Amino acid sequence: MDLLFIADPLESFKIKxxxxxxMMRVAQEAGHRLWFCQSRNILWKDNFVVADCQPLFIRxxxxxxxxxxxLESRSLKSFSAVLMRTDPPFDIEYLNTTxxxxxxxxxxxKVFNDPAAVRDHSEKLSITEFPELIPPTLVTRELSAVEEFHQTHRDIVIKPLDGMGGMGVFRVSSDGLNLASIVETLGENGARTLMVQRFLPEIVQGDKRVLLIGGEVVPFALARIPQGKEIRGNLAAGGKGVAMPLTENERSVAEKLAPILFGRGLFLVGLDLIGGYLTEINVTSPTCFVEITEQSNFDVPQFWLKALERALS
Structure with a gap:
C-alpha cells in the first residue's frame, strides 16, 4: 500500500x-510505501486535490x-490511505485542510480520520454530547457565569477551547484569587469562549489517555501524572507518563464511545479521563503510542496497522 502522511516537518519530530x-516505522516494516507532505502541500489543481509529496524512507x-x-505531484485518491497527523491548534488553516x-x-x-468528523468534534466541546460521563462543566464567555459556577463548586479549572498540551489551563481554588483576571485574560474580555470544570482531585493519579483504534479499545492507558505543584498532567507540561491497565470504569466509558465514534469515521481517538470522568475527545493527532508500548506488553503501532489494513481491505 501507498500511505501518505500529512504531518508537521520531520525535523520537528521527537523521535524517541x-x-x-x-506508525511510519511499523508500516514500512510491513512492506508498505511511505509518502510525506505538510498540509501546505495539499492543492486543488486541474480539478483534483493533489499533494506535492515525497517518498519517505525511515532509517x-x-x-x-x-x-x-x-518531489512528485499525486492526486490524493491515488494513495491507499491519507493520514492527517498535523498537530493542533485547530485554526483556520487546519480547517481549510479538512x-x-x-x-x-x-x-x-480514503482519509483517516474522516475530515468531516474531525470538524464536527471539537476536542473540548464534543464531550457535551455525553453529559452522563463528564464532570460538572460550563461553557461560556461571561464572567458572571464563571463566578456563579465557582460559587457552586469552589474549586475549578478554566481552559480555552483551542488549547493543547495543557496550554492556558488555570485552577482557581476556593479563595477565588485572580478569577476575574484569569477569565478576562483567557477570554480576551469576552471575545473567546472558555470551558470551566469542577477541579478533579483524582488528577494526582493522572490524566489518563485511552486510545480507540478502529472501533476497539487499547487495554492500557497512559496516566500523565502532574509533577511537583503542577496541576497539569500533560507530557508537554512536564507530566510523567505511566502506562497502566484500564480500570473497569475507564473500560466502560471507552467501550461505550468506541463504536459511536468509529461509526462517524473517527478511526483513531484519544480519550482523556480523570477519575473516570471524560474531559476531552482528541481526534486530530492522538499520541502516546510509544509510551504505552514500551511500558506494557501491548504493541500499539502494530495494533493500529492491523486495524488500518482491515479498514482498507
Whole structure:
C-alpha cells in the first residue's frame, strides 16, 4: 500500500516518542510505501486535490533517521490511505485542510480520520454530547457565569477551547484569587469562549489517555501524572507518563464511545479521563503510542496497522 502522511516537518519530530513516527516505522516494516507532505502541500489543481509529496524512507539511525525522495505531484485518491497527523491548534488553516480533504474524499480518497468528523468534534466541546460521563462543566464567555459556577463548586479549572498540551489551563481554588483576571485574560474580555470544570482531585493519579483504534479499545492507558505543584498532567507540561491497565470504569466509558465514534469515521481517538470522568475527545493527532508500548506488553503501532489494513481491505 501507498500511505501518505500529512504531518508537521520531520525535523520537528521527537523521535524517541513520536506516535506518527511509530506508525511510519511499523508500516514500512510491513512492506508498505511511505509518502510525506505538510498540509501546505495539499492543492486543488486541474480539478483534483493533489499533494506535492515525497517518498519517505525511515532509517534505523537516531540522528539522520529519514530520507526523502524526489518531489512528485499525486492526486490524493491515488494513495491507499491519507493520514492527517498535523498537530493542533485547530485554526483556520487546519480547517481549510479538512475541507480540501473532504473534496479529496468525494474524488475517491480514503482519509483517516474522516475530515468531516474531525470538524464536527471539537476536542473540548464534543464531550457535551455525553453529559452522563463528564464532570460538572460550563461553557461560556461571561464572567458572571464563571463566578456563579465557582460559587457552586469552589474549586475549578478554566481552559480555552483551542488549547493543547495543557496550554492556558488555570485552577482557581476556593479563595477565588485572580478569577476575574484569569477569565478576562483567557477570554480576551469576552471575545473567546472558555470551558470551566469542577477541579478533579483524582488528577494526582493522572490524566489518563485511552486510545480507540478502529472501533476497539487499547487495554492500557497512559496516566500523565502532574509533577511537583503542577496541576497539569500533560507530557508537554512536564507530566510523567505511566502506562497502566484500564480500570473497569475507564473500560466502560471507552467501550461505550468506541463504536459511536468509529461509526462517524473517527478511526483513531484519544480519550482523556480523570477519575473516570471524560474531559476531552482528541481526534486530530492522538499520541502516546510509544509510551504505552514500551511500558506494557501491548504493541500499539502494530495494533493500529492491523486495524488500518482491515479498514482498507
Amino acid at each position: 516518542k513520536d506516535s506518527t513516527l511509530a 534505523p539511525s537516531s540522528t539522520s533517521w529519514f530520507e526523502l525522495g524526489a 475541507w480540501m480533504l473532504s473534496a479529496a474524499q468525494r474524488q475517491g480518497a
